[in-house]
Amino acid sequence: MSALSDRRSELVERILSLQDEDGCWNQLSPGDRYYPELKHYAPNYKSTLWTLILLADIECDPALPELRRPLQAITDHFFDRESGVYSIGKSHFPIPCLNGNMLYLHGYFGLESDYDDRVIAFFAQYQRFDDGDFKTPSAFPYFRNKSCYGAHTCYWGVTKLLKGLSFLAERRRKKNVKQLIQRCIDFILLHEVCYSSSDPARLLAGGADQLTFPNMYHSDFLEILWLLRREGRSDSSMNRALDLLKSKRQSDGTWRIERRIPDLITTVRSDFLSACITKRAEEVLHDA
Incomplete structure (x- = not known):
């Protein structure tokens, strides 16, 4: 694999290791001032929406089952x-x-x-x-x-x-x-x-x-x-x-x-x- 592919694979593996039990990242909880509207949207740029954009922009494997x-x-x-x-x-x-x-x-x-x-x-x-x-x-x-x-x-x-x-x-x-x-x-x-x-x-x-x-x-x-x-x-x-x-x-x-x-x-x-x-x-x- 190319150096770019190697680095991409390492980054994707690290991101997947940070998923919570729902498969998401940094979900807002009840009681947060931005809950529920901005659940998965805030905080910038480490919640689920933005993390999926990061994964798509770096061209991860789109068929990864962990992302469904x-x-x-x-x-x-x-x-x-x-x-x-x-x-x-x-x-x-x-x-x-x-x-x-x-x-x-x-x-x-x-x-x-x-x-x-x-x-x-x-x-x-x-x-x-x-x-x-x-x-x-x-x-x-x-x-x-x-x-x-x-x-x-x-x-x-x-x-x-x-x-x-x-x-x-x-x-x-x-x-x-x-x-x-x-x-x-x-x-x-x-x-x-x-x-x-x-x-x-x-x-x-x-x-x-x-x-x-x-x-x-x-x-x-x-x-x-x-x-x-x-x-x-x-x-x-x-x-x-x-x-x-x-x-x-x-x-x-x-x-x-x-x-x-x-x-x-x-x-x-x-x-x-x-x-x-x-x-x-x-x-x-x-x-x-």
């Missing part, structure tokens, strides 16, 4: 049967990043949930792509949620939604799915991957230009490029971000992690994270 129970647990916990989406309560309803991450986990680990068709239909109908001119209503479905649907739609919600949709099997990509994917991509290209649409000389958000792994709430510019490549997209609006990626290549042909995610379920070596970044960068630039 925790994935089913968060699916059942977060799904709001009344609204038909994954939810952590009305304060961030409807939260596209959580729903995108859940679609991603289901796609990566091969769990086809009946819930996902409702999620996709909801966001195909209601997801917004505003660029600074939206007034958030108090009624369904946004309920004054300015975090995700303020004057400018939360960019990270769009990128995470695209990530989830990108892992849908082709046979599940009906017309509304393809249209939603295209709207996500159009919004990203409007921002040249990681730049402000109103001031192209400025980054869209602090840290968007820093190589980060794994990608939790926020995407870095590399993850966005990687998703666009997964969807077979090549556009001149990607060129600045591609040039930025090339500029960060080290003399030995690799890339280095620039911003670490704190408080993961276990310590992850920087050289392993850099190797994961390098793999993604090589995939992005393969046909560039």
Whole structure:
């Protein structure tokens, strides 16, 4: 096996050794201020949701039987049967990043949930792509949620939604799915991957230009490029971000992690994270 595979196997084994009796990680208990809504969501980034994202991002074996129970647990916990989406309560309803991450986990680990068709239909109908001119209503479905649907739609919600949709099997990509994917991509290209649409000389958000792994709430510019490549997209609006990626290549042909995610379920070596970044960068630039 390669050095990357060896290090991945050791990390996965260590993470699995930390599972509780339910197969989860750091579950909140009754009496905690965030229980029950954020059970499996808090604490960042060492609860069950984030740990499964870490495992998927490092490309663990998706068929590991130890991961079925925790994935089913968060699916059942977060799904709001009344609204038909994954939810952590009305304060961030409807939260596209959580729903995108859940679609991603289901796609990566091969769990086809009946819930996902409702999620996709909801966001195909209601997801917004505003660029600074939206007034958030108090009624369904946004309920004054300015975090995700303020004057400018939360960019990270769009990128995470695209990530989830990108892992849908082709046979599940009906017309509304393809249209939603295209709207996500159009919004990203409007921002040249990681730049402000109103001031192209400025980054869209602090840290968007820093190589980060794994990608939790926020995407870095590399993850966005990687998703666009997964969807077979090549556009001149990607060129600045591609040039930025090339500029960060080290003399030995690799890339280095620039911003670490704190408080993961276990310590992850920087050289392993850099190797994961390098793999993604090589995939992005393969046909560039």
